Amino acid sequence: EPTGAFYVLYGRGATGASDISQYYRISTDDGGSWGPEATYSESTGSPNQAWPIRATPNVDTYGGRLYAVWFITGVNDYYGNYANSILLGQSGVGAYKVEVDWNNDGDFTDVGENITADVLSLAWDRGRDSELDEVAPGSLELILNNISGDYSPEKAAGPYFGQLLPGRKVRVQVSFQGTIYTLFTGRIDTIIPRPEPSDQTCYVLALDDMDRLNRVNSNLPANGVALNCKIGSGTATKVSGVNVTFTQAAPDTITRASGSFVTDGYVVGMTVLVRGAASPGNNGIHVIAAGGVAATVLTLTSSNALVGEGPSAGITIEEFSALISILDDAGWAAADRTLDAGADMLDMWWAHNANALVAIRELMAGEKSLAYVDGSGKFVYEDRGHRLKGDHLTAQASFIDTMVGMDYGLSAASVRNAATVTGHKRAAGSTVKLWETASRPYIGPGLTLTVWAVFANPVATANAPVINTDFKANTAAAGTGTDYTASITINSTRYGQSLKMAITNSAAVPVYIVPGTANDALYIDGTEYADDEAMALSQDNASITTYGRRVISVDNPYQGNFNTLQSYADWLVSRYKDAQPDRAAMRLIGSTDALRTQIFSRAISDRISVIATPLGVNKAYYINRLQHRVSDGGQRHECVMTLERTDEFAYWVLGQVGYSELGQTTRLAF
Numbered sequence: 001e002p003t004g005a006f007y008v009l010y011g012r013g014a015t016g017a018s019d020i021s022q023y024y025r026i027s028t029d030d031g032g033s034w035g036p037e038a039t040y041s042e043s044t045g046s047p048n049q050a051w052p053i054r055a056t057p058n059v060d061t062y063g064g065r066l067y068a069v070w071f072i073t074g075v076n077d078y079y080g081n082y083a084n085s086i087l088l089g090q091s092g093v094g095a096y097k098v099e100v101d102w103n104n105d106g107d108f109t110d111v112g113e114n115i116t117a118d119v120l121s122l123a124w125d126r127g128r129d130s131e132l133d134e135v136a137p138g139s140l141e142l143i144l145n146n147i148s149g150d151y152s153p154e155k156a157a158g159p160y161f162g163q164l165l166p167g168r169k170v171r172v173q174v175s176f177q178g179t180i181y182t183l184f185t186g187r188i189d190t191i192i193p194r195p196e197p198s199d200q201t202c203y204v205l206a207l208d209d210m211d212r213l214n215r216v217n218s219n220l221p222a223n224g225v226a227l228n229c230k231i232g233s234g235t236a237t238k239v240s241g242v243n244v245t246f247t248q249a250a251p252d253t254i255t256r257a258s259g260s261f262v263t264d265g266y267v268v269g270m271t272v273l274v275r276g277a278a279s280p281g282n283n284g285i286h287v288i289a290a291g292g293v294a295a296t297v298l299t300l301t302s303s304n305a306l307v308g309e310g311p312s313a314g315i316t317i318e319e320f321s322a323l324i325s326i327l328d329d330a331g332w333a334a335a336d337r338t339l340d341a342g343a344d345m346l347d348m349w350w351a352h353n354a355n356a357l358v359a360i361r362e363l364m365a366g367e368k369s370l371a372y373v374d375g376s377g378k379f380v381y382e383d384r385g386h387r388l389k390g391d392h393l394t395a396q397a398s399f400i401d402t403m404v405g406m407d408y409g410l411s412a413a414s415v416r417n418a419a420t421v422t423g424h425k426r427a428a429g430s431t432v433k434l435w436e437t438a439s440r441p442y443i444g445p446g447l448t449l450t451v452w453a454v455f456a457n458p459v460a461t462a463n464a465p466v467i468n469t470d471f472k473a474n475t476a477a478a479g480t481g482t483d484y485t486a487s488i489t490i491n492s493t494r495y496g497q498s499l500k501m502a503i504t505n506s507a508a509v510p511v512y513i514v515p516g517t518a519n520d521a522l523y524i525d526g527t528e529y530a531d532d533e534a535m536a537l538s539q540d541n542a543s544i545t546t547y548g549r550r551v552i553s554v555d556n557p558y559q560g561n562f563n564t565l566q567s568y569a570d571w572l573v574s575r576y577k578d579a580q581p582d583r584a585a586m587r588l589i590g591s592t593d594a595l596r597t598q599i600f601s602r603a604i605s606d607r608i609s610v611i612a613t614p615l616g617v618n619k620a621y622y623i624n625r626l627q628h629r630v631s632d633g634g635q636r637h638e639c640v641m642t643l644e645r646t647d648e649f650a651y652w653v654l655g656q657v658g659y660s661e662l663g664q665t666t667r668l669a670f
Contacts, residue, residue, distance in 0.1 A: 096116060098115055112160065122140065135372045137207045141203070143203060164191055179600075213330055219495040225460065236264055236267075239259065242315075243313055244312055246279070247306065251292075262293055271320040281307050287301045323363060325351075338374075342369075347426070366558060396602075401613050424557050441521075444510050445510055448502050452501075459527065460528065471522055473488045473507075474512055475510070487506045536562065540577040554572070583643075584621065585642045610643070626639065626640075
């Protein structure tokens with residue numbers, strides 16, 4: 001290893017082989033100087049021939065060991081003094097650990113779950129090339145030694161047989177200079193053993209849990225469309241651990257036994273989310289009415305939406321968040337999230353049978369923000385202003401001619417000198433027919449039929465079918481048999497653009513749902529939010545003259561404030577109207593302790609300073625993407641950082657030369 005610790009183990013002694021003793025020395029400066037000789041010998045009665053020949057990779061928790069091996073003539077075999085061996089990897093290159101939770105019990109402590117000894121190479125990747133790109137799920141690729149066939153899923157005699165399955169959790173860590181870095185956390189997606197004699201390996205692909213979001217569809221939120229809500233963490237404090245009472249009145253109220261809604265940050269017009277109530281209609285979202293915030297009472301905008309209940313324990317009340325709602329529905333643990341509050345308020349938000357990852361990307365595009373999964377497996381949401389505050393205002397690391405390569409070139413590929421931002425302003429209309437069906441569904445005795453009614457637009461209200469009026473139950477599909485309407489119950493849950501109806505037949509005979517006295521079977525009316533589309537335009541004529549017209553178009557389905565839309569369009573043009581380095585990529589090799597520390601530490605959105613003298617580069621960048629590759633038994637770690645230049649305009653500092661000239665050193669933010 002070029003700059004780490006050198007361990008040299010050797011034997012010397014008398015002329016007889018049985019008298020040879022073991023010694024070692026350590027150099028920590030590339031062999032320039034060596035530490036004192038240290039004795040390294042077996043105890044009295046040791047075997048009679050000693051050979052300092054072994055350095056084993058990856059046999060311990062965080063790395064290999066260096067130890068002597070003796071050949072014993074009496075048994076014609078080699079033995080090693082493992083008990084007194086030297087642990088490698090605590091300095092120098094770093095000691096890697098790759099683990100798989102084969103038995104799916106939530107930990108990596110079981111026998112055989114540390115597979116480091118079989119890892120020939122590993123590479124992982126997360127992030128995006130440009131602010132204009134979407135973030136794909138992070139990936140890990142492993143090449144495993146499979147001479148034994150242990151990683152062949154169909155090998156019945158293998159130690160992992162029946163457990164070599166997609167979905168098993170994987171973690172990669174490295175221990176370096178007393179710090180443990182978690183580099184990747186995800187789940188196995190693909191296992192491909194290669195049986196040919198020249199390549200007895202196994203390829204394993206793992207993806208972080210962003211991929212799992214791509215497999216979840218959601219209808220959110222319960223009780224309708226969320227109004228005036230945050231994307232991220234919000235500002236109000238979650239209420240829990242107190243008794244709560246729900247009162248059905250004109251208007252409805254929610255009362256807490258102790259604490260203060262005012263102190264906790266609840267305000268008029270805020271959408272709140274209730275969970276844990278015994279009555280399903282009390283759960284879900286509610287909007288605080290004008291003048292509706294008192295110390296212990298929230299007054300809601302709607303009447304008769306609640307059911308009288310309480311005082312009840314186990315209730316939680318919190319500010320509604322679109323992103324948190326998606327993550328909760330997908331089963332993403334609250335402890336595994338790092339969320340900004342969000343730069344914008346959404347006029348309204350709902351998800352109709354939406355793919356969770358697509359819904360998140362839609363939120364990110366509407367705000368020009370970022371969501372990804374970090375090395376520890378946490379979901380990270382960074383709002384649009386994240387990189388313009390806190391520790392992102394100054395470089396968190398500097399790289400001065402320490403890169404082994406840098407792809408850098410000025411390009412017009414990312415120039416956007418005209419922007420269109422489309423918004424959607426919606427208002428509830430009068431009561432209309434939302435949905436009906438002429439079909440006459442069959443329900444078996446004692447069974448429940450679930451019907452989803454899907455509407456053309458999001459709805460403010462949706463009135464569930466009324467028994468007798470809108471439908472009846474009969475033993476004959478034509479309605480000519482025995483009437484069993486009294487045996488039918490219907491429970492409904494309204495979502496943003498649908499109504500879920502659970503219709504239960506408690507009779508001992510099968511029935512059909514047939515027309516009621518006034519309407520065809522399963523008739524639903526209510527009020528919908530009509531879509532009034534608006535579009536904001538912005539362009540920079542000078543840039544258009546130089547580069548030609550290059551348009552970026554954004555559709556924000558949850559934003560209808562025209563001032564916000566116009567500010568967004570103006571910001572997009574000001575940010576991307578000029579040519580800039582096209583996806584600058586800096587390649588590093590972990591050849592020094594300082595570089596290894598940076599390679600292990602750096603994360604998405606970190607601000608770094610880069611000086612590449614041959615290219616004339618001396619700029620600040622944000623990290624957009626990180627690609628790592630470890631090979632040669634952990635001796636070589638290569639990292640490619642894909643970079644985006646920082647905004648060349650600074651924050652506005654009133655009266656400060658160099659920080660207050662609008663259009664020169666500063667510009668309007670968004």
